[in-house]
Amino acid sequence: MIYGKRMRLRALEKEDLHLYVEWVNDPDVRGGVAMYLPFSMYEEEKWYESTMAKPAAEHPMMIEVKEGDSWMPIGDCGFFTLDHRNRSGELGILIGRKDYWNQGYGSEAVQLLLEHGFNTLNLHRVYLRVFEDNKRAIRAYEKCGFIHEGHLRSAEYKDGKYVDVLFMSVLKEEWNNDR
Numbered sequence: 001m002i003y004g005k006r007m008r009l010r011a012l013e014k015e016d017l018h019l020y021v022e023w024v025n026d027p028d029v030r031g032g033v034a035m036y037l038p039f040s041m042y043e044e045e046k047w048y049e050s051t052m053a054k055p056a057a058e059h060p061m062m063i064e065v066k067e068g069d070s071w072m073p074i075g076d077c078g079f080f081t082l083d084h085r086n087r088s089g090e091l092g093i094l095i096g097r098k099d100y101w102n103q104g105y106g107s108e109a110v111q112l113l114l115e116h117g118f119n120t121l122n123l124h125r126v127y128l129r130v131f132e133d134n135k136r137a138i139r140a141y142e143k144c145g146f147i148h149e150g151h152l153r154s155a156e157y158k159d160g161k162y163v164d165v166l167f168m169s170v171l172k173e174e175w176n177n178d179r
Ligand SMILES: CC(C)(COP(=O)(O)OP(=O)(O)OC[C@H]1O[C@@H](n2cnc3c(N)ncnc32)[C@H](O)[C@@H]1OP(=O)(O)O)[C@@H](O)C(=O)NCCC(=O)NCCS
Pocket: 028, 029, 030, 031, 032, 033, 075, 093, 094, 095, 096, 100, 101, 102, 103, 104, 105, 106, 107, 108, 129, 130, 131, 134, 135, 136, 137, 138, 139, 140
């Protein structure tokens, strides 16, 4: 487990997969990530098998918040790809429970992941991609110290128009754990 102030990150279990299917089939949640079709349990199980075949440090983790005496899953996060020679990793996050948005959980999970990336995985650079219309995500990343690096112009077609894909990153030496 990786513990934060209000949450913990734990390993993904096969029993969690139905939650993910539920979350990404919500158009508001899916709109922020690189998915655009209804998603089935069968596809999720195939994704799980291929993901579990990757190195353990690239497995997604469930984000859980404390509710009374138990822990409630609200989303997942992790590093999609790790480049050990360059000590660089691409971060991804999804809070599937919309009723938990805008309460600081996304940025808290990103901060935990940065701490894990820099202080456990010994990364030097963490980066991510985000659609330009995903203002909530951009703000959450800025709060965690990510800076805008550049963008791919009109790289994603969604909702009848093209949007830019922004690249953001934070280096270990500029990261501030006290945010
Ligand atoms: C993006 C996501 C992780 C953010 O999580 P969250 O818990 O809502 O984020 P936080 O509460 O930590 O921060 C959100 C910030 O955006 C702000 N915000 C919300 N809507 C906004 C908007 N339309 N424009 C500008 N800022 C906005 C909030 O006010 C908050 O900033 P503040 O703390 O300064 O007030 C979550 O919404 C999510 O998972 N969305 C669906 C999947 C997704 O888009 N993943 C990211 C892919 S790159």
